Every structure is written in structure tokens, then in C-alpha cells.
Amino acid sequence: xxxxxxxxxxxxxxxxxxxxxxxxxxxxxxxxxxxxxxxxxxxxxxxxxxxxxxxxxxxxxxxxxxxxxxxxxxxxxxxxxxxxxxxxxxxxxxxxxxxxxxxxxxxxxxxxxxxxxxxxxxxxxxxxxxxxxxxxxxxxxxxxxxxxxxxxxxxxxxxxxxxxxxxxxxxxxxxxxxxxxxxxxxxxxxxxxxxxxxxxxxxxxxxxxxxxxxxxxxxxxxxxxxxxxxxxxxxxxxxxxxxxxxxxxxxxxxxxxxxxxxxxxxxxxxxxxxxxxxxxxxxxxxxxxxxxxxxxxxxxxxxxxxxxxxxxxxxxxxxxxxxxxxxxxxxxxxxxxxxxxxxxxxxxxxxxxxxxxxxxxxxxxxxxxxxxxxxxxxxxxxxxxxxxxxxxxxxxxxxxxxxxxxxxxxxxxxxxxxxxxxxxxxxxxxxxxx
Amino acid sequence: xxxxxxxxxxxxxxxxxxxxxxxxxxxxxxxxxxxxxxxxxxxxxxxxxxxxxxxxxxxxxxxxxxxxxxxxxxxxxxxxxxxxxxxxxxxxxxxxxxxxxxxxxxxxxxxxxxxxxxxxxxxxxxxxxxxxxxxxxxxxxxxxxxxxxxxxxxxxxxxxxxxxxxxxxxxxxxxxxxxxxxxxxxxxxxxxxxxxxxxxxxxxxxxxxxxxxxxxxxxxxxxxxxxxxxxxxxxxxxxxxxxxxxxxxxxxxxxxxxxxxxxxxxxxxxxxxxxxxxxxxxxxxxxxxxxxxxxxxxxxxxxxxxxxxxxxxxxxxxxxxxxxxxxxxxxxxxxxxxxxxxxxxxxxxxxxxxxxxxxxxxxxxxxxxxxxxxxxxxxxxxxxxxxxxxxxxxxxxxxxxxxxxxxxxxxxxxxxxxxxxxxxxxxxxxxxxx
Numbered sequence: 001x002x003x004x005x006x007x008x009x010x011x012x013x014x015x016x017x018x019x020x021x022x023x024x025x026x027x028x029x030x031x032x033x034x035x036x037x038x039x040x041x042x043x044x045x046x047x048x049x050x051x052x053x054x055x056x057x058x059x060x061x062x063x064x065x066x067x068x069x070x071x072x073x074x075x076x077x078x079x080x081x082x083x084x085x086x087x088x089x090x091x092x093x094x095x096x097x098x099x100x101x102x103x104x105x106x107x108x109x110x111x112x113x114x115x116x117x118x119x120x121x122x123x124x125x126x127x128x129x130x131x132x133x134x135x136x137x138x139x140x141x142x143x144x145x146x147x148x149x150x151x152x153x154x155x156x157x158x159x160x161x162x163x164x165x166x167x168x169x170x171x172x173x174x175x176x177x178x179x180x181x182x183x184x185x186x187x188x189x190x191x192x193x194x195x196x197x198x199x200x201x202x203x204x205x206x207x208x209x210x211x212x213x214x215x216x217x218x219x220x221x222x223x224x225x226x227x228x229x230x231x232x233x234x235x236x237x238x239x240x241x242x243x244x245x246x247x248x249x250x251x252x253x254x255x256x257x258x259x260x261x262x263x264x265x266x267x268x269x270x271x272x273x274x275x276x277x278x279x280x281x282x283x284x285x286x287x288x289x290x291x292x293x294x295x296x297x298x299x300x301x302x303x304x305x306x307x308x309x310x311x312x313x314x315x316x317x318x319x320x321x322x323x324x325x326x327x328x329x330x331x332x333x334x335x336x337x338x339x340x341x342x343x344x345x346x347x348x349x350x351x352x353x354x355x356x357x358x359x360x361x362x363x364x365x366x367x368x369x370x371x372x373x374x375x376x377x378x379x380x381x382x383x384x385x386x387x388x389x390x391x392x393x394x395x396x397x398x399x400x401x402x403x404x405x406x407x408x409x410x411x412x413x414x415x416x417x418x419x420x421x422x423x424x425x426x427x428x429x430x431x432x433x434x
Numbered sequence: 435x436x437x438x439x440x441x442x443x444x445x446x447x448x449x450x451x452x453x454x455x456x457x458x459x460x461x462x463x464x465x466x467x468x469x470x471x472x473x474x475x476x477x478x479x480x481x482x483x484x485x486x487x488x489x490x491x492x493x494x495x496x497x498x499x500x501x502x503x504x505x506x507x508x509x510x511x512x513x514x515x516x517x518x519x520x521x522x523x524x525x526x527x528x529x530x531x532x533x534x535x536x537x538x539x540x541x542x543x544x545x546x547x548x549x550x551x552x553x554x555x556x557x558x559x560x561x562x563x564x565x566x567x568x569x570x571x572x573x574x575x576x577x578x579x580x581x582x583x584x585x586x587x588x589x590x591x592x593x594x595x596x597x598x599x600x601x602x603x604x605x606x607x608x609x610x611x612x613x614x615x616x617x618x619x620x621x622x623x624x625x626x627x628x629x630x631x632x633x634x635x636x637x638x639x640x641x642x643x644x645x646x647x648x649x650x651x652x653x654x655x656x657x658x659x660x661x662x663x664x665x666x667x668x669x670x671x672x673x674x675x676x677x678x679x680x681x682x683x684x685x686x687x688x689x690x691x692x693x694x695x696x697x698x699x700x701x702x703x704x705x706x707x708x709x710x711x712x713x714x715x716x717x718x719x720x721x722x723x724x725x726x727x728x729x730x731x732x733x734x735x736x737x738x739x740x741x742x743x744x745x746x747x748x749x750x751x752x753x754x755x756x757x758x759x760x761x762x763x764x765x766x767x768x769x770x771x772x773x774x775x776x777x778x779x780x781x782x783x784x785x786x787x788x789x790x791x792x793x794x795x796x797x798x799x800x801x802x803x804x805x806x807x808x809x810x811x812x813x814x815x816x817x818x819x820x821x822x823x824x825x826x827x828x829x830x831x832x833x834x835x836x837x838x839x840x841x842x843x844x845x846x847x848x849x850x851x852x853x854x855x856x857x858x859x860x861x862x863x864x865x866x867x868x
Contacts, residue, residue: 047478167470171441
């Protein structure tokens with residue numbers, strides 16, 4: 001088998017065989033396939049597409065590039081959640097303890113933020129002492145003890161994906177549904193979970209800008225999961241404006257704790273409860289979504305979710321006192337208020353611009369190797385639909401560095417749109433795929 | 435400017451700017467643009483295409499990656515010919531001395547054979563002592579002395595093309611009309627010629643299989659040449675069967691000498707005279723094609739072309755006695771005859787299979803670094819349209835190595851098709867683009 005023949009096949013629009021896909025992924029993993037051949041094939045895949053069968057084989061080959069974790073000695077239906085990424089998208093820190101408190105084991109493996117979207121690991125690491133690098137044994141111990149562990153992917157999980165993603169990033173081959181699907185699902189399948197709930201974001205602040213594209217991605221992801229023996233379903237949620245108020249690592253941790261205390265913003269609560277309820281149904285802990293949602297609300301009201309969060313922090317080496325004392329989280333002294341340029345109704349808060357402004361402040365990263373500042377970020381004061389007076393604060397920028405603040409101010413200057421009439425109420429959960 | 439943004443533009447079907455194309459070619463030439471980005475862009479170009487403007491800019495950037503030879507101190511309109519490659523396609527050795535004998539200076543830079551098609555340099559080097567690596571000064575001296583020089587491209591001619599071609603070869607990005615056009619024309623423009631006649635082959639043994647594709651390529655090449663100040667025209671000629679009888683380096687040299695002596699096969703004479711006549715018209719040595727063709731025929735009949743060939747061989751260090759004594763050319767003692775499986779009319783001699791069989795014998799190369807055997811090759815005894823009896827010889831294989839012969843026999847077994855009726859006469863020169 002020759003790499004160039006595989007490239008020619010895909011270039012000319014033919015479907016690749018399982019063996020050809022395996023040859024490609026194995027070559028990438030072993031480093032025997034040159035990057036220039038891999039990138040030519042990736043571009044051909046992006047422009048020519050892949051069938052559902054090819055995408056499933058690609059995912060499978062990527063799973064087999066590393067280990068598939070064996071969690072069979074942990075009793076129960078292990079369920080994870082994955083989001084395609086958004087701004088202020090912090091539901092993992094809420095739903096993992098809630099699902100665990102309701103009896104569903106959650107072995108969660110997450111990623112870091114890149115570009116304008118945040119990442120769960122960065123948020124968790126805002127908690128002093130919190131370790132996301134548990135060994136597999138420590139992870140299993142945490143699952144047995146408190147029903148939840150929240151860690152990063154180990155090097156053994158789908159190493160082909162790590163190499164391919166780095167290459168895609170610099171060769172313009174990121175935006176391909178088959179490649180995105182295989183990247184996401186190979187890592188999730190390798191975790192050893194039994195079921196998965198996906199939160200596919202849609203809108204200006206999401207990777208997929210249109211509902212149609214988001215649905216195509218959701219369908220691709222769900223098909224791969226189910227074909228691999230992982231029961232998978234997806235909801236499609238709006239990502240035009242940031243989710244909740246907080247954007248930035250420590251700020252988002254606080255907002256999550258607020259939700260677990262029974263407070264927090266309505267949109268964040270709605271998406272978190274919906275995702276947790278689906279995890280409960282898949283985990284066999286509730287007969288239907290309505291019953292599951294009620295169970296989740298009870299876990300919030302009783303404080304069981306909050307208590308489980310405290311335990312997770314403790315078991316993973318973090319300081320659980322942050323739950324009661326937010327000043328133990330990293331924070332900065334300086335705030336800058338962005339004001340409404342006119343009076344009226346907020347018709348939009350551009351998630352992409354707010355996300356990029358947050359990165360400019362230091363809360364995220366443009367390149368994988370960048371460090372993040374856990375303390376800085378943005379509080380969205382006025383959400384879409386709210387009435388504002390001219391000069392009223394709409395964004396609160398928490399900054400450490402003046403030059404970075406200036407960059408963030410420039411980015412936020414176009415982020416808020418204000419009109420004379422209140423906007424039509426936006427749907428938050430716009431669809432499901434199962 | 436970032437390479438990934440250029441890739442994204444082309445991937446999404448946008449035309450690149452002149453600066454973007456220059457950035458790409460300069461980066462390839464300097465080695466600052468990684469191969470994996472170059473190959474992703476090449477695949478995007480292949481699948482998305484390029485406008486005529488982009489192709490011209492690409493050609494120009496490739497010309498400027500090296501030197502453009504200055505031949506202004508050689509008087510007259512300097513004319514070259516380029517063929518897109520065929521089997522038994524040996525016209526250069528005929529037309530260069532003929533055009534020079536008719537007063538047109540021919541500074542010919544040629545390539546080597548690759549795959550099933552041969553190359554002029556390999557044929558010339560079959561002549562003992564013949565040097566194709568003249569320096570630029572030696573080339574100019576030869577032009578001044580005898581009006582012709584036949585050499586290989588120096589490293590200073592379009593170095594970007596050399597790098598890009600090596601990458602295209604292993605990344606499935608060869609078959610793109612804009613990339614082929616820029617590759618061919620950058621080298622020709624850099625030679626410093628004033629005019630160019632192209633022989634674009636079409637058919638099963640050619641790079642372009644259909645007349646429509648060949649015409650598109652011809653139009654692209656002619657447009658680039660004229661836009662760059664090189665008067666360019668093209669003829670499209672059939673390449674379903676080998677041209678002439680001889681396939682293989684020394685065998686083809688003999689056939690060319692035969693044509694210059696007034697003999698040789700009709701198809702080879704027709705294409706050679708047509709191309710030379712066009713060179714004469716472009717070179718200002720004849721008012722029209724008919725007059726030019728008559729002049730070329732006279733140069734054959736008078737022996738002026740043969741005499742010029744002898745001088746070229748002499749000036750370039752070769753043994754001119756080969757003209758009169760073919761046994762001074764490399765040759766092998768062993769022949770194998772392939773016979774007609776049935777009686778009837780030869781309806782086809784597959785140029786691609788004959789070419790591959792010739793490579794199998796050692797006359798050509800599969801990889802750039804392979805050596806060629808000048809002595810081996812194939813004589814096509816029965817050409818399309820000829821009547822044959824069952825068992826009559828149709829191909830004569832000149833071989834050195836028994837194992838190579840077996841491979842060649844396997845390839846030739848399907849090469850000859852014989853029918854009950856004579857085939858419709860095939861057109862040899864199927865079109866022109868000017």
C-alpha cells in the first residue's frame with residue numbers, strides 16, 4: 001500500500017477502504033507517514049468528504065492508535081458529556097457533580113481552551129491545588145469513592161488525534177465534519193465510557209455557525225458513538241451570546257458554584273439541567289427526561305451537588321474552601337467597565353468577540369503552548385433582551401495588564417448591539433439528535 | 435502574511451492575490467514554508483483550481499525563484515519547442531537541427547524521462563560522449579557557432595519548480611492544469627527564449643487522456659507564454675500509439691537520423707515537419723506554414739538538417755560518427771519477438787503499455803534517481819492500420835536482462851489489439867491553439 005495512492009483515491013472522490021484508513025492513521029502515529037502526505041490527504045478529505053462508514057473507520061483507527069481505558073470494574077453505566085466549545089460554556093463543572101450525586105459515575109476527560117473558546121481543565125486549575133493529571137489508578141479510585149473524576153487526556157488516549165490535530169491547525173484542515181467527528185469521538189470512545197451526551201453549539205460564537213451544520217455534526221457524532229457501542233445523544237444549543245455571565249477561569253468557577261448553591265443565571269441552569277438529566281436517563285437512573293430533570297433540581301436544592309463538587313475538589317488535591325470563600329480563588333484588583341453607547345434593549349452580545357477579548361486579557365490562549373491567567377476575564381452584565389440606559393455598564397473586564405486591557409477594549413467595542421425594541425426571545429436548546 | 439490563511443482562502447475557493455502566490459513560492463524556494471503547508475495548498479489548488487491570472491502569477495513567481503537567462507546578445511528570434519511527453523516522442527532531435535539549418539536559433543532545454551514517457555536528455559546521452567551539461571557560456575558559444583544547443587535545465591532555472599514537483603509527485607497533486615502549466619512555462623520562460631512551439635499530446639499514452647483536457651492545457655500554456663512576452667502556440671497531437679517505430683534511447687536516435695536522411699516513419703516525419711515549420715514562422719524565417727514546411731522538407735532533402743545534427747553532436751562532445759555507423763551507439767545482442775495472436779488488422783498499439791514495457795526493459799525510469807540503459811528498447815513493427823498474419827512479429831524487444839524481459843513481455847501482452855477490419859484512419863495532428 002502506498003500513501004500516494006490513498007491520497008489519489010480521496011482526491012478523486014472515492015471512498016477509502018478500512019485498510020487504507022488504518023494505514024494512514026498507523027503511519028501518522030508511528031511517524032512513518034510524512035507530514036506532507038498527511039496534510040495533502042487531510043485537505044482532500046476536507047474538500048471531498050467522507051462517508052459515514054469511512055468516518056467510523058477513521059475514528060476506530062484513531063482509538064486503536066492508543067489504549068482504550070477499561071472501566072468495567074467500576075459498577076454502573078459510566079456517562080460523560082462533551083461540548084463542541086463555546087464562550088462561558090462551563091456546564092461540566094455543574095453537571096459532573098450533579099450526575100455523580102444522582103448515582104451516575106462520571107469519568108470525565110476534558111481539554112484546554114484554544115482560540116476564543118474556553119476549556120474545562122483551565123477552569124478546574126483555577127482552583128488552587130486542583131490536579132487534572134490523575135493517573136488511571138487515581139481516577140478509578142476517585143470514581144469508586146465519589147463517582148466522579150475530572151481529568152485531562154493522557155498521552156495514551158488517541159495519540160493519532162494529537163498529531164493530526166496539530167497538523168490540521170496549521171494546514172487549514174480543521175473545519176471538516178468527518179475529521180472533527182473522528183477527533184472528538186476517538187477520544188471519548190477511548191475513555192472507556194458506556195454513554196455520552198453531546199452539547200453541539202451553534203451560532204456566531206460556535207465552531208458551527210449554522211443550525212444545519214451543527215445538526216450535521218451532531219448526527220455524525222451520534223452515529224459514530226452508537227456504532228462503537230457507546231450510547232450517544234446530542235443536544236444543539238445556541239452560542240450566539242456567552243452562556244451565563246462569567247467568561248474567564250476563576251470567574252466561571254464561581255458562577256458554577258452559584259448554580260450548585262441554587263442561584264446563577266437562567267440560561268446556564270437550563271443547559272446544565274438538560275444535559276445532566278440526559279446523563280441520568282442514559283445512566284439508567286431515571287425513566288424519562290422529565291423525571292430526570294426533577295431529580296437534578298432536587299440535587300441542587302438539597303445541596304447534594306454542591307457537596308459532591310466539594311468532594312471532587314478535595315479528592316483531586318484542590319482547596320475545597322473556595323466553595324465558601326471565593327476570595328481563595330485567583331482574582332485581580334482592577335476592573336474596567338464597558339458602558340452602553342446608547343439606551344435601549346440589548347439585542348446581541350457577540351460571543352466570539354467577548355471570547356477573543358477574554359483571550360486578550362490572558363484568560364485563554366491563541367497557541368497550545370501559551371499559559372493562561374486564571375484570575376482575569378469578563379462579566380457580561382447586560383444579557384440579550386435586557387433594557388439598558390445610555391452609559392450603564394454592560395461588560396466588566398477583570399484585568400491585570402493595561403496593554404492587554406486596551407486590546408480587550410478594542411475587541412469588545414463592537415460586541416454589544418443595542419436596539420429600540422427587545423429582540424425576539426432566542427431559543428437556547430434548539431434541537432436534539434439521538 | 436500567514437501560510438495558513440493562504441491555504442484557507444484557496445480551500446474555500448477564493449482566488450489568491452499576487453502577493454500571496456509570491457509568498458508561497460518564495461517560502462518554498464527558501465525552505466521557510468514547511469512542506470506540509472505547501473502540500474495542503476497544492477491539494478487545495480488541484481481541487482479548487484486557479485484563474486488564468488493566478489496561474490500567470492504562479493508562473494512568474496516560479497520564474498523569479500531563479501534566474502531568467504539573458505540571450506539578447508544572440509541575434510535572431512530564439513525559438514524552443516516543448517512536448518508534454520509521449521512514447522517514442524523523439525521530435526526534438528529532428529526539429530532542432532532542422533530549424534537551426536533553416537536559420538532559427540534553438541536554445542533547447544530539455545528534461546529526462548519519467549514514468550512511461552521518455553526524455554530528450556536520455557536520448558542524447560545515448561550518443562557516446564554527448565554532454566548535456568554545457569555551461570551557459572558554452573551554450574551561448576554553441577548557439578553563435580551552429581545556431582543550436584541541447585542541454586538540461588541548470589539548477590538556477592526555476593528552482594521552486596524542482597521543489598514543488600518533487601512534493602507534487604508524492605502528494606497526489608500532479609494532475610492540475612494550473613500547476614502543470616506553471617511548471618512547464620516557468621522553465622521555458624526562464625530560458626530566455628522569444629517564442630515557443632508546444633506539442634500537447636492527447637490520448638491513452640499521454641498525460642491528458644481526452645482532447646478536451648489537452649485543449650484546456652494547451653490554452654493555459656499558450657496564454658501564460660504570450661502574457662510573459664514569449665510568443666507561444668501549440669499543436670495537439672495524438673498519443674494513443676507510440677510515435678514512429680522506435681521506443682528506447684539509442685533506437686530512437688537511429689530513427690531520428692533516418693528521418694534527417696530522408697527516411698523514417700510517416701507519422702514521425704509529419705509531426706516533426708509541422709513543429710519545425712511553426713518554429714520557422716515564429717522565427718520570422720517563413721511567411722506562412724506552407725512555405726515553412728517546404729523549407730523544412732528542402733533542409734531534409736539537401737542533407738542540411740543531417741549535417742547540422744552532426745555538428746551539434748560534435749560541438750557537444752559526442753561522437754559524430756554515429757550518424758554513419760549506428761553500431762557506434764549502445765546496443766544489445768538479444769531480441770525477443772512478440773507475435774500477433776491472430777491474423778487481421780492492427781487496431782491499436784497501446785502507447786502506455788509499450789512505454790511501461792520499455793521502462794521495464796531498463797530504457798526509462800520509475801523514480802528520478804534511477805539510471806537508464808541506453809541500448810534497450812522496443813521496435814514497433816506493426817503500426818495501427820497494418821495487416822498482420824497470425825504469428826507475425828508485431829514488437830521487437832531489445833533486452834539485456836532476462837528477468838526484465840519477462841516483465842516487459844507481460845506488459846506487452848495486452849498492448850496490441852487486432853481486429854477483422856482496418857481501423858478508421860486516426861488523426862495525428864488533432865488541433866492547434868495560438
